[in-house]
């Protein structure tokens with residue numbers, strides 16, 4: 001019987017050695033050459049984490065395949081879980097996609113490697129979480145610790161550095177960031193982080209080709225000279241054009257207290273988190289919500305941000321419309337969002353004090 005590790009909810013303030021112990025315990029229970037499916041988030045952190053894990057496990061003789069979530073999907077989406085079941089892997093590693101108590105694939109040995117606030121652990125799964133450690137390691141950096149444990153981390157340092165830069169910026173004190181900046185140059189690492197984040201934000205929202213690029217290029221120089229990187233540049237341009245339009249949308253305020261600012265945009269590109277983030281620079285006294293009516297068919301996707309000392313997850317829970325799924329108001333205390341069908345969206349707006357948004 002596969003033993004999940006450990007039985008506690010999760011261990012905060014986990015250090016590198018503990019992360020490596022959790023990873024080795026998981027991997028050592030698998031038969032040699034077992035096929036391991038890696039499911040990662042489609043952002044730069046998830047892409048680099050998935051690549052580090054796949055390469056590292058392949059170097060140890062495992063058959064590792066990696067895939068990232070598509071537009072509107074998360075690790076618990078039925079479409080995603082069905083696909084994984086069809087692959088019949090011997091084990092599953094999910095990275096940078098959070099952790100919650102809902103089951104993933106029943107009876108499949110599963111390890112989650114993540115740094116978001118966990119709200120639970122899927123039954124039978126093991127969680128390796130950086131959440132609660134300061135500074136919080138990214139999923140890519142946690143994956144790099146895992147690669148170190150397998151002694152296959154050589155030449156994967158730049159991937160960890162890209163994940164740190166993409167999720168935490170360039171002011172962190174992780175030695176992996178400092179050394180890689182010196183070795184590869186901040187400019188190259190920054191460009192890579194930006195390009196890797198582009199496909200998921202573009203209209204199609206498909207970062208799988210970016211993952212293939214990372215898996216197929218041995219190092220940063222090879223990646224940056226691969227002709228296919230032009231598709232990432234095109235995605236970035238598409239996104240930038242949509243962002244330029246969205247930046248011109250004006251906020252509306254709820255009644256009567258004007259505590260919530262709402263910006264409505266309409267584009268298939270994932271601009272809403274950046275627009276919300278942009279507006280909190282100017283609207284320091286509000287909770288800012290940017291809603292995108294064009295992201296997914298028949299749905300309103302929104303991002304919520306604030307500079308106020310307010311826990312947005314708690315705030316959204318108070319205004320949760322009936323029938324809103326578990327994706328509503330997840331994420332970070334100061335950065336969250338959701339995806340609602342129109343009826344739920346109207347209910348949500350009424351609850352916030354907006355009589356209409358059109």
Ligand SMILES: [Mn+2]
Pocket residue numbers: 045046096115138139167
């Ligand atoms: Mn991340």
